[in-house]
Amino acid sequence: MREAHPLDEWQMKSNEKDKDNVCYAQPKTLAQRVAIANDFTQRFKYSVPFGVDEMNNAANDAYSAWPERLYIIDEQGRISYKGGNGPFKYNPKEVRDWLVNRFGEVKHPEAASPEKKT
DSSP states (O other), X not given: OOOSSOTTSOOOHHHHTOTTOOXXXXXXXXHHHHHHHHHHHXXXXXXXXXXXXXXXXXXXXXXXXXXXXXXXXXXXXXXXXXXXXXXTSOOHHHHHHHHHHHHOOOOOOOOOXXXXXX
């Protein structure tokens, strides 16, 4: 989908202090859009699969995800959960609860205690 606050279009003050260097110009081609997605997944070690919208923004238009929205897509490719539009109806806890009800609670191993230096 389109960059929300690209370098060459509308900027927010918070973008001007981009300490992570994640601001990009608005991509003009699908290849540029894919390159931005690849940069994100590699730099932030993001392993969850996701799609890249075509340049006509059909997925963005169909899912009305702006500015943010959470969806759960089931194994058959159907929408099983559609969250509210963010930021005010954006509810990650509701998504977690849905997933727990569907798949059960995920148990994470205890974090190792940091060794005390003497």
